[in-house]
Amino acid sequence: MTELKQFKIFYRAIRDVSKVVHSKTGTDLNEVLKLMVSNTTQGLNGKGAALCIFNKETASFTIRASYGIDEKYLALEPLAGKRFFSWPNKEYTPHIITDISNAPRVKYPKEAWDIGIRMMLDVPLMFDNLLFGFLRTYFEEKKVFSDDELDFMNAVTEQCACAINHDSKIKFHILQYNKLATKIDRLSSLGRMAAGIAHEINNPLTGILLYSSNLFKKASPDGPFKEGLEIIMQETQRCKVTIQGLLDFSREKKPEKVDANLNTVIEKSLALMDNEFLIKRIQIIKNLDPAIVNFQLDPNQIEQVLINLLLNAVHAIDGKGTIGIRSRMDTENNTVLIEIQDNGYGIPQDKLQKIFEPFYTTKSDGTGLGLSVSYGIIRNHQGTVNVLSEPGIGTLIRIELPIMDDTNEDNTKG
Template structure:
């Protein structure tokens, strides 16, 4: 006799009962066997759920431990490197002013200055990653932040002949945001989109309001090379990048910023078709008590 172990049409196994001779089971016996099978199926399902949750929590704990260690290492390395880089930048800048314009020495010094500045940017991102800076939220219009971010990268898009299509919700509402941090996220996503498209490509920026779910969304989409399904799972990991000049910290830092705003950032991509990033943020009303406490702390320094 084979009795299936199933929960809501999900087959988990079966109980096979061997009999010494063929016989007919009574209704009470069949009810008993079915009840035992249902109880066994429920127990198996609960054990599987507990094991899956345990594996998930173990993964999260390991990931958080790695991030914590990485943050401490990053902060230490950044501090040790920042000081000598400052000296290199200072002396190379002074020397470039004293050499003949257009000479090979001046060109070499400009390369040193440019690469030193790039190193300082990388270090700054390391510090931002390790500090997990708490956002200073004020009522803000996401459309204004989008417009500011587009203005910052406008020249780079122009030089690459990349078209930007902007569709901002006319009924946008204000919510509590750290304008500088959200601008940093949007600039990073815009630059990623720019790097993904070829010349004469297209990037679309759209904002929407979902009053029913009490959220606002900003979508940045491109028609570039796309990201493979395997790489999509890794793009928010620190130091992971597919770009030859990237640091692999931009999306990791951006994800942390959005999570600190109680929001979410999602990505949808298909190779050779393009990528969409959706930043979702909750609509939050200003808490007057918290605001006064924050302003007091700002003035007193505590």
């Protein structure tokens, strides 16, 4: 084969693989792997080739694509065992097998010989310094490889490794996305159902509360009904609070934005909680940035968020402790940051994803709606909420709100 022809074959192999590396869907990976094995076989003037990838489930290398080699011989694979998991040289350079009868990496030398194989070349497939497969080319006669040929093989397998990695990342993201979409779908139908039930229950609860409090007023103080009626009233009231929270959550009230000062909203929320802090002996460390400019927000809704977060912090501290509250103007990103930090019991890592789900609570008297309502409010302000937490050390909730003027904001989102 002329050098030019060989160059063309290698060039095509690299170009085909690069296409997948840069494609958005990566759907034609199998096609490219097939091209890889055929093009490299032709380029090296071999008998055939097989691309072996490590399979976590079977803990062996299985063939993902092959060319020119008898199916019966290939069916003898998968290639398992220590000899395949470690590369014969530390540099992970191509490994040439000249004596197939005595090579530890050749599992079936007799069968290989019978189909005319006399030599093999293994080139590793690496990603992030990890071996995850190799490309094996088979030859019918012994040959000496030029440096150019080995360089080309390295370049092709590098591209191939990228393509496989790229494809598996895309598949992983698609899987994650589908899972999330199903979850959102489930949550929204659950939300609609819950809102319907809440609506239906709200009216009879009002009736129960009204009649029980009337009876309570009429019941004689020493009679047998007073205590029972009081319990009915308390429990009904508790149900109403839950139902109201659920209604607020499902309605996701549209924010009524006005030009307001965030620090003033923070101060007001702290003032409302003052008594609570005093009783629980909680120290507040306040650090408000005076540089924060007025911007469009719904002060009542933001206050509701802050109170929810402060109540959670107080509960997490459960006694003497500290709550830090901080605001900061980020002029570079045109956002403001609010942080609420407590040194309470913290949230285990595996529960961090759950705390914003409606009805997730670890408290005997909690509704589990505080954070999901707060999240909805911040999202309607086009903001974000992030949580950092360490069990036994504490929790930091960070809210980021964009500063928008009313000309470019979408006030219709509800």
